Amino acid sequence: PVPMTVLGARRYVNFIGGETSASPPLANSCGKVNSTDWLNEAIMDTVVNASIHEVPVVIKASSFVAVASVCSDCRRGTCSESDMVNNNCDSQRRHLDEDISRWLQAFDASMYHTAVADTFRRVVKRIGTGPWGAGLWQGDSQQYFMAVWLATSLLDGVHFDYYVYDHFCENPGHQCFVLGGEECAECIAKSGMANIVKAHRCGSSGLKDIVPLYAGGEAQAVYDKLRNVGPPPDQVLDLLVQAARASERSAS
Numbered sequence: 116p117v118p119m120t121v122l123g124a125r126r127y128v129n130f131i132g133g134e135t136s137a138s139p140p141l142a143n144s145c146g147k148v149n150s151t152d153w154l155n156e157a158i159m160d161t162v163v164n165a166s167i168h169e170v171p172v173v174i175k176a177s178s179f180v181a182v183a184s185v186c187s188d189c190r191r192g193t194c195s196e197s198d199m200v201n202n203n204c205d206s207q208r209r210h211l212d213e214d215i216s217r218w219l220q221a222f223d224a225s226m227y228h229t230a231v232a233d234t235f236r237r238v239v240k241r242i243g244t245g246p247w248g249a250g251l252w253q254g255d256s257q258q259y260f261m262a263v264w265l266a267t268s269l270l271d272g273v274h275f276d277y278y279v280y281d282h283f284c285e286n287p288g289h290q291c292f293v294l295g296g297e298e299c300a301e302c303i304a305k306s307g308m309a310n311i312v313k314a315h316r317c318g319s320s321g322l323k324d325i326v327p328l329y330a331g332g333e334a335q336a337v338y339d340k341l342r343n344v345g346p347p348p349d350q351v352l353d354l355l356v357q358a359a360r361a362s363e364r365s366a367s
Contacts, residue, residue: 117181117182117183117221118180118181118182118183118217118220118221119180119181119182120178120179120180120181120221120227120235121178121179121180122174122178122231122234122235122238122239123174123175123177123178123238124175124177124178124179125155125158125159125175125177126155126158127154127155127158128148128149128153128154128155129149129152129153129154129155129156130148130149130153131146131148132146133145133146133245133278133280133283133284133285134146134280134281134282134283134284135282135283135284135287136282136307137307143284144284145284145285146284159175159176159177160175161175161176161177162174162175162176163175163176163234163237163238164237165233165234165237165238166233166234167230167231167234168230172234174234174238176238176240177238178235178238178239180221180222180239180242181221182217182218182220182221182222182247183217184214184217184247184248184252184254184259185210185213185214185217185248185252185254186252187199187204187206187207187210187248187249187252187253187254187255188251188252188253189252190206190209190210191204191206191253192206194206194207197311198347199253200253200286200289200311200312201312201313201316202255202256202257202258202289202292202316202347202350202351203316203347203348204255204347205346205347207253207254207255207258208255208258208344208346208351211258211262211338211341211342212342214248214259214262214263214266215262215265215266215269215338218262218263218266218267219266219269219270222239222242222266222267222270222273223269223270224236224239239273240272240273240274241273241274241275241276242267242273242274242275242276243276243277243278244263244276244277244278245277245278245279245280245283245290246259246280246283246285246286246289246290247259247263248262248263249286249289249290250283250284250285250286251285251286253286253289255351256289256290256292256293257292257293257318257350257351257352258341258344258351260277260293260322261325261337261341261351261352261355262341263275263277264277265334265337265338265341268334268337269334277322279291279293279294279302279322281302281303281305281306282305282306282307282308287306287307287308287312288302288303288306288307288308288309288311288312289308289312291303291306291312291317292312292316292317292318292350293321293322293352294317294321294322295317295318295319295320295321295322295323295324295350295352295353296317296318296319296320296321298321298323299314299317299318299321300314300317303317316348316350317350318349318350318352318353319353319356320350320352320353320355320356321352324352324356325352325355325356328355328356328359329355329359336362340355340358340359341355344358
């Protein structure tokens with residue numbers, strides 16, 4: 116069942132990641148544990164003083180939270196596999212409310228029992244994720260970046276770290292679309308998935324365009340634009356950049 120939270124979880128292996136490749140040493144495996152020197156000798160030892168049911172506890176200042184997005188693939192309708200992989204299905208953009216709700220259920224401390232809510236709040240200060248929602252379940256990678264960025268902005272005092280993979284072990288090459296433009300095309304070429312993930316679908320706008328444009332803005336305004344974003348073939352970030360610039364022109 117999800118969401119599932121393990122407070123105090125730490126990384127015991129020396130290296131773990133979601134990147135893979137068709138060739139050795141990963142050979143399409145979803146991550147790899149080194150055969151030697153695999154133990155993390157720099158394991159974190161920072162602690163947080165908290166309480167559970169008014170009983171003082173000392174817990175490591177890290178955690179693992181598992182939360183599932185909506186399954187876009189389950190709602191594809193008549194959309195083809197190629198269109199799903201290339202962010203070319205309108206259905207991929209039409210479950211924003213459900214995804215924000217799931218994210219907040221997992222990361223908003225007030226959603227937890229009062230016995231552990233304060234401890235959760237003290238431990239979970241940063242959220243790191245990759246292509247959440249846009250892996251195996253084939254969501255729109257640009258839409259999902261905006262959804263989790265927006266949802267995290269609603270949390271009090273929590274920072275957001277987003278990791279981009281050129282060949283994630285689920286839906287490889289697809290996350291390249293969040294880069295936009297030439298960076299996206301280069302990412303797809305590097306991924307080795309150019310026969311499936313099409314560079315002509317990259318769009319013009321990427322993270323470097325959208326983040327400074329929307330950072331510091333009102334969450335409600337971002338939500339309204341994202342919830343009402345237009346359909347393909349235009350990519351989500353291109354449509355949001357156009358919407359932001361149209362708002363700027365009308366305001367002036």
